[in-house]
Amino acid sequence: MENKQSRGIIITIDGWSSCGKSTMARQLARKLGYVYIDSGAMYRAITLYFLRNHVDWTDRSEVRDALGHIELEFHYNTALEQAEMYLNGENVEYVIRDLVIAEKVSEIATIREVREFAVEQQRKMGQKKSIVMDGRDIGTVVFPDAELKIFMTADNAVRVERRFRELFDKNPNITIQEVKDNLEMRDHIDSNREVSPLRKAEDARILDNTDISREEQLNLALSWVREVMDRSDG
Numbered sequence: 001m002e003n004k005q006s007r008g009i010i011i012t013i014d015g016w017s018s019c020g021k022s023t024m025a026r027q028l029a030r031k032l033g034y035v036y037i038d039s040g041a042m043y044r045a046i047t048l049y050f051l052r053n054h055v056d057w058t059d060r061s062e063v064r065d066a067l068g069h070i071e072l073e074f075h076y077n078t079a080l081e082q083a084e085m086y087l088n089g090e091n092v093e094y095v096i097r098d099l100v101i102a103e104k105v106s107e108i109a110t111i112r113e114v115r116e117f118a119v120e121q122q123r124k125m126g127q128k129k130s131i132v133m134d135g136r137d138i139g140t141v142v143f144p145d146a147e148l149k150i151f152m153t154a155d156n157a158v159r160v161e162r163r164f165r166e167l168f169d170k171n172p173n174i175t176i177q178e179v180k181d182n183l184e185m186r187d188h189i190d191s192n193r194e195v196s197p198l199r200k201a202e203d204a205r206i207l208d209n210t211d212i213s214r215e216e217q218l219n220l221a222l223s224w225v226r227e228v229m230d231r232s233d234g
């Protein structure tokens with residue numbers, strides 16, 4: 001596969017919250033030498049900006065004005081071997097994972113102007129291909145022509161447990177119920193919003209990782225990459 005990597009394809013990974021999309025996308029990008037972009041981090045950083053600056057996001061002109069003051073960039077952290085989200089020059093990778101952000105981000109991600117702002121930047125990031133991007137609308141809206149589309153799912157209880165473990169490390173006061181409520185709320189908003197709702201692209205392959213290990217899911221995805229590349233080799 002090494003030689004074929006130089007051509008580079010676009011891999012999209014969409015799915016419900018806490019299905020392990022980012023773990024999968026990161027693994028895949030590392031293995032292929034691709035760039036990994038966490039599109040959810042962009043919506044989270046915008047949410048952080050709105051909250052900090054008391055933006056009234058029900059007011060379209062306030063939203064447009066605020067977006068004009070937002071600069072989003074990913075910078076690679078060589079020590080941690082991961083790209084991190086910067087908001088106007090500040091590393092916000094850690095703070096955007098907070099439940100306070102998770103409680104508002106889905107609502108803010110329903111706003112058309114916010115989505116247009118994020119999607120435009122996401123498309124620019126994909127111009128050179130060799131990219132793995134995860135989110136909710138990457139295979140359907142951002143890169144409808146992507147060579148490989150993956151739609152991830154996992155059992156609800158497994159997802160709640162995974163997210164709980166992640167958040168508990170930062171906040172030992174958090175409860176399973178809070179995490180469950182937040183996931184259910186986000187799934188509902190993400191899949192019912194008017195603009196670019198969460199949907200499986202028709203040509204996406206489903207990856208249910210409820211009962212498989214990280215290694216197994218990576219191998220499955222790599223076999224799909226190989227298949228796609230072999231096919232395009234004719």
Ligand code: DC
Nearest residue numbers: 039040043105106109135136137186
């Ligand atoms: O992947 P995540 O949990 O970090 O995403 C945070 C929120 O951002 C999620 O609730 C929905 C929204 N989102 C989106 O609407 N479209 C994307 N491409 C990525 C995330």
